[in-house]
Amino acid sequence: MKLYYATGTCSLGPRIVAHELGIELESQKVDIKKHQTDSGSDYWHINPKGYVPALMTDDGYLLTEGVAIMQYLADRGSPTNLNAERGASSFYQLQEWLTFISTELHKMFSPWLFHPEYGSEAQRVAMQKIYERFEVIDAHLKDQQYLVDDQFSLADVYLFTIVRWAGLFNIELTSYRNLSGFLERISNRSAVKSAMLAEGIIAN
Template sequence: MKLYFSPGACSLSPHIVLHELGLPFEAVQVDLKSKRLKDGADFWKINPKGYVPTLQLDDGAILTEGPAIVQYLADQKPTAGLAPANGTFARYRLQEWLNFISTELHKQFSPLFNPASTDAVKQAQQERLAERFREIVAAMGAAPYLLGDQFTVADAYLYTVLTWAGIVGVDLAPYPALQAFMKRVEARPAVKATLAAERAAKKN
């Protein structure tokens, strides 16, 4: 398999999942501005959407969209427990979280990265995110992860999105539970390995 990624982008989520699962894969870095690979290849020809993450299977099939990719990966090694079994209510709960993170967090961060966004727009986005953060904290309660005691692909996605907070000036200090969640995830060996790999890629 090949994971097309860009350091710090939402492709961090499946990158973490691949390390958690211990599946063999090749990480292929994409320059999101030029839409080129390191060897100069045109990324548009691989994924016409032009963004990461993109997963290429050994048979050449292409899978896009982070929530779909991480579930596909988890199902390749179900014994790892990164996703509940298909057809169970717990699996639908996982999908509920993946959809929530995608629509209510991931896309809410986008205007904060846009230099054309006005201060009013950014303030509105900050308020929307604050509301969503409170909802996550309330839903998690005392549990270490979104689905309880088990780390899942939804946690990898939530962690990925929350890493952007400091970049765009979103303060997580009012949410100690989220800060604790971030530290808990960062302590995982697979996450440490992924972050190290992305830092190294960014330097090259």
């Protein structure tokens, strides 16, 4: 399997899943401004959506959404301890959190805060929404370390990946003690450190 990625983007999520589950991935770095891979290929021809992550599966199918890629990898890892059994209440809680992070948090960062041409008012509204979402998450983490059944899951991987962006925009996290503790806890996992190294986020 080949992961198309760019440093500092949400491709970190699938990378963490792969490292957590011992899945080996071939990697291809993408310049998302030029839409070109580091091997010189036109990325538009690989992924018509133009963004990362994208995963070319062993059967030749291209997956292009981070949550789908993470779930695909989790279903193929051993042990499959980041997912939840379909039909169990934890499965639907996991889907709830993945959806919340994707639609209510991820999209508040992107594209609004990554596109200054949208103006300061759009950024102000987006930042306010981000703070509101952080309050919800911080309250949920008050009495537990992880989002679903207090067990490390795909939802935690995704949340960590997105909330890390707060530092890019000077979004203050000190008021959210539980969320700050969560970030520190996840960042200390060995698989997360190795994933960040592979993505070029941290140096060896």
